[in-house]
Amino acid sequence: MExxxxxxxxxxxxxxxxxxxxAMSAPLLGQFDPEFTSIMEDVMAFxxxxxxTSNPRTFAVSATGRGGMEAAIASLVEPGDRVLVANCGxxxxxxxxLATRYGARVSQVTAEWGHVIDPQKIEASxxxxxxxxxxxxxxxxxxxxxxxxxxxxxxxxQERDALLVVDAVVTLGGVPVEVDDWQIDMCTxxxxxxxxxxxxxxxxxxxxxxxHALADRKNPVVSNYFDLSQLQRHWSPERLNHHTxxxxxxxxxxxxxxxxxxxGLEARWTRHRRAGDALKAGLEAMGVRLFGDxxxxxxxxxxxxxxxxxxxxxxxxxLLQQFGIEVVTSFGPLRGRIWRIGTMGYNAELKTVxxxxxxxxxxxxxxxxxxxxxxxxxxxxxxxxxxxxNERRPP
Amino acid sequence: MExxxxxxxxxxxxxxxxxxxxAMSAPLLGQFDPEFTSIMEDVMAFxxxxxxTSNPRTFAVSATGRGGMEAAIASLVEPGDRVLVANCGxxxxxxxxLATRYGARVSQVTAEWGHVIDPQKIEASxxxxxxxxxxxxxxxxxxxxxxxxxxxxxxxxQERDALLVVDAVVTLGGVPVEVDDWQIDMCTxxxxxxxxxxxxxxxxxxxxxxxHALADRKNPVVSNYFDLSQLQRHWSPERLNHHTxxxxxxxxxxxxxxxxxxxGLEARWTRHRRAGDALKAGLEAMGVRLFGDxxxxxxxxxxxxxxxxxxxxxxxxxLLQQFGIEVVTSFGPLRGRIWRIGTMGYNAELKTVxxxxxxxxxxxxxxxxxxxxxxxxxxxxxxxxxxxxNERRPP
Numbered sequence: 001m002e003x004x005x006x007x008x009x010x011x012x013x014x015x016x017x018x019x020x021x022x023a024m025s026a027p028l029l030g031q032f033d034p035e036f037t038s039i040m041e042d043v044m045a046f047x048x049x050x051x052x053t054s055n056p057r058t059f060a061v062s063a064t065g066r067g068g069m070e071a072a073i074a075s076l077v078e079p080g081d082r083v084l085v086a087n088c089g090x091x092x093x094x095x096x097x098l099a100t101r102y103g104a105r106v107s108q109v110t111a112e113w114g115h116v117i118d119p120q121k122i123e124a125s126x127x128x129x130x131x132x133x134x135x136x137x138x139x140x141x142x143x144x145x146x147x148x149x150x151x152x153x154x155x156x157x158q159e160r161d162a163l164l165v166v167d168a169v170v171t172l173g174g175v176p177v178e179v180d181d182w183q184i185d186m187c188t189x190x191x192x193x194x195x196x197x198x199x200x201x202x203x204x205x206x207x208x209x210x211x212h213a214l215a216d217r218k219n220p221v222v223s224n225y226f227d228l229s230q231l232q233r234h235w236s237p238e239r240l241n242h243h244t245x246x247x248x249x250x251x252x253x254x255x256x257x258x259x260x261x262x263x264g265l266e267a268r269w270t271r272h273r274r275a276g277d278a279l280k281a282g283l284e285a286m287g288v289r290l291f292g293d294x295x296x297x298x299x300x301x302x303x304x305x306x307x308x309x310x311x312x313x314x315x316x317x318x319l320l321q322q323f324g325i326e327v328v329t330s331f332g333p334l335r336g337r338i339w340r341i342g343t344m345g346y347n348a349e350l351k352t353v354x355x356x357x358x359x360x361x362x363x364x365x366x367x368x369x370x371x372x373x374x375x376x377x378x379x380x381x382x383x384x385x386x387x388x389x390n391e392r393r394p395p
Numbered sequence: 396m397e398x399x400x401x402x403x404x405x406x407x408x409x410x411x412x413x414x415x416x417x418a419m420s421a422p423l424l425g426q427f428d429p430e431f432t433s434i435m436e437d438v439m440a441f442x443x444x445x446x447x448t449s450n451p452r453t454f455a456v457s458a459t460g461r462g463g464m465e466a467a468i469a470s471l472v473e474p475g476d477r478v479l480v481a482n483c484g485x486x487x488x489x490x491x492x493l494a495t496r497y498g499a500r501v502s503q504v505t506a507e508w509g510h511v512i513d514p515q516k517i518e519a520s521x522x523x524x525x526x527x528x529x530x531x532x533x534x535x536x537x538x539x540x541x542x543x544x545x546x547x548x549x550x551x552x553q554e555r556d557a558l559l560v561v562d563a564v565v566t567l568g569g570v571p572v573e574v575d576d577w578q579i580d581m582c583t584x585x586x587x588x589x590x591x592x593x594x595x596x597x598x599x600x601x602x603x604x605x606x607h608a609l610a611d612r613k614n615p616v617v618s619n620y621f622d623l624s625q626l627q628r629h630w631s632p633e634r635l636n637h638h639t640x641x642x643x644x645x646x647x648x649x650x651x652x653x654x655x656x657x658x659g660l661e662a663r664w665t666r667h668r669r670a671g672d673a674l675k676a677g678l679e680a681m682g683v684r685l686f687g688d689x690x691x692x693x694x695x696x697x698x699x700x701x702x703x704x705x706x707x708x709x710x711x712x713x714l715l716q717q718f719g720i721e722v723v724t725s726f727g728p729l730r731g732r733i734w735r736i737g738t739m740g741y742n743a744e745l746k747t748v749x750x751x752x753x754x755x756x757x758x759x760x761x762x763x764x765x766x767x768x769x770x771x772x773x774x775x776x777x778x779x780x781x782x783x784x785n786e787r788r789p790p
Contacts, residue, residue: 001418001421001434001646001649001650003421003422003424003430004424004430005422006422006423006424006425006428008423008424008425010425012639013423013425013426013639013642014423015422015423016423021419021420021421021422021643022420023396024416024419024420024643025416025417025419025420026396026398026416027398027400027401027410027416028401028403028408028409028410028411028593029398029399029401029403030401030403030405030408030715030721030723031408031594032723033401033715033721035398035399039396062458062459062462062595063457063458063462063620063638064457064638064639064640064641065638065639066619066620066637066638066639067457067458067620067638070618070619070620074618094619097619098619101615101616101617101618101619102617103617190639192639192642198423198641198642198643198644199426199638199639199640199641199642200457200595200641200643200644220496221496222496222497222498222617222618223465223469223496223617223618223621224461224465224489224492224493224496225458225461225462225465225621226618226620241726242461243458243459243460243461243462243594244407244408244459244460244461244585244587244594245459245594246459246593246594246595246644247408247587247593247594248416248419248593248595248643248644248647249593249595249641249643249644251396252643254396255396320425320428326425326428328425328427331636
């Protein structure tokens with residue numbers, strides 16, 4: 001394989017720290033080798049720190065982020081159960097699809113794509129129709145929106161005796177995800193975004209309330225592979241043989257989580273915020289309109305309107321071929337209307353932002369747009385400048 | 396991570412060719428980057444050669460071998476469908492579990508563990524009770540048995556209008572798996588055995604008959620992640636966005652399949668047969684009794700009775716700690732009664748066999764057994780000698 005080098009500024013995978021890829025090429029261990037189970041234990045301990053939880057049940061599903069979401073719904077939902085989905089984008093739609101497939105009676109509270117969910121709507125819906133599970137996407141990758149008021153949503157779910165399931169695929173490791181403080185009952189993520197690892201595993205954590213719900217099921221989980229009540233016995237001293245854990249992915253996840261813990265979560269959040277702010281400032285200085293509610297934009301995914309006159313596919317192909325930079329469009333109503341630019345994990349850096357802006361400037365110019373020369377990079381650098389004193393940069 | 400070096404002679408993962416691990420540390424590409432989709436195309440083409448099929452629908456599920464089996468059952472079986480499982484081991488049990496979870500009415504034809512299924516039993520059962528799907532394990536890892544007469548089973552299923560689903564997790568790349576010639580409708584495998592790649596993906600292939608069955612479903616597949624009708628649209632020029640393909644695992648699978656095609660399938664089968672023969676001869680020369688029907692033993696998994704006086708767990712721990720060699724016991728009725736020794740992929744070599752036998756000799760002696768010194772290795776070398784003229788050895 002001869003592979004070109006890419007700056008991956010789509011929505012995942014992102015470029016991992018080279019140390020993560022090196023860890024993935026380490027020699028394999030057997031799945032019940034004490035040296036390997038000790039790596040599993042470390043992964044669990046690191047993941048608890050990153051999820052900000054003391055949940056003993058904190059491990060990884062051997063599938064991508066989507067598989068983690070499915071494991072949550074498959075394991076908690078029985079046919080006929082009521083599920084309320086807070087839906088304002090493509091991954092809210094996925095929760096609806098998953099809950100429907102697993103036999104739930106699904107209600108939704110919605111917001112237009114590019115907006116976020118009002119917690120009062122969740123409360124009002126639960127008052128009308130109690131639900132066993134409330135599912136919400138913390139960072140809606142499809143629109144670039146960050147759901148606020150998670151603590152309030154957690155409080156509402158506790159009061160209404162609903163299990164709160166949160167998709168933190170894009171947010172974990174990039175912005176605060178406070179599993180315990182927000183009373184999240186089950187939270188799932190994916191490796192290939194702000195955790196900075198290749199795609200292929202899905203960290204998951206859940207509390208005693210969720211574990212009781214698994215134990216209290218009347219019917220077995222339809223999926224064997226995503227049956228958390230089995231997986232938790234594999235990821236425990238019991239070491240129930242389930243599937244053969246993906247060894248190299250586990251190494252990669254171990255190294256990725258170790259690097260996060262080493263950097264410090266707060267420093268990492270700050271780094272993502274600064275990179276996102278810089279990118280947004282740079283784009284605006286180039287005359288680009290950002291998409292969605294300005295109060296709730298994700299730092300790690302910046303959604304922008306494709307400027308008039310810029311052909312979506314051809315311009316992205318040019319950016320990829322001439323500059324080796326990947327950005328992506330979105331789904332459904334936003335396909336061909338917006339681009340999404342990721343600054344995640346290792347790429348949440350000023351140099352990534354300036355490089356992307358330089359590439360975009362060239363591509364926009366060749367589509368005939370008039371862009372003030374270098375304005376994007378300058379504005380980005382300016383916006384990036386403020387450094388808080390206790391911030392540590394990655395080596 | 397400080398990792399010891401292990402000779403992995405359990406049932407998987409096995410030690411991959413170092414080139415596979417190197418491929419997995421390559422820089423990432425975006426999932427719809429033309430350079431990456433061309434790697435996906437290569438994976439499909441290589442996999443067709445390894446499965447001996449011309450099925451256009453030949454790709455990989457982003458999960459371990461168990462996930463591939465689940466994808467097959469989840470996608471083909473609707474609630475109420477009749478499924479016949481040919482069951483003579485733990486992975487036959489898994490087919491029963493999967494089909495039951497997905498709502499099938501399950502019948503079984505069985506054989507005692509350590510034996511194989513008589514095709515006439517399948518025919519008789521289908522005469523009594525027609526089934527939509529017949530599921531069978533080609534190589535039963537739990538017992539070390541290779542199911543013979545697959546062509547006859549394929550003929551019976553065609554005649555009785557049943558879809559033949561075959562688990563080739565342990566056999567693909569190690570013994571003949573003739574998907575087209577045997578009229579297998581859907582065949583699934585896993586990466587971490589004879590394909591010689593870390594665990595984490597599940598190659599799958601299916602023919603037009605199976606594809607029609609997917610299209611003719613009355614109900615959606617319960618699992619979203621394992622819905623082959625969606626996955627096949629991702630692994631096609633349509634490039635339906637489903638999940639983020641595990642990039643590094645895809646690189647590893649690509650390299651592993653490339654190495655198989657480069658070695659030549661027949662040469663690889665011969666190599667596995669010779670290594671298995673050598674190991675069995677060596678064990679018998681040491682006075683060890685092999686397990687199961689001698690006519691149907693797998694070459695790549697050798698099952699042996701644990702000699703009287705050898706403590707299962709302590710002896711395996713000694714083998715691992717003193718010699719860095721992993722062997723495993725089995726499940727259920729065979730747990731603590733047999734060991735299984737894998738000689739798969741890169742490890743299907745005389746040097747692996749001799750090393751394992753030397754380690755076993757030491758461990759057995761320290762349990763007080765009298766073993767003729769060096770007898771195992773000598774017998775193995777002798778049994779390994781015959782080389783067919785057109786055989787190519789891996790570099």
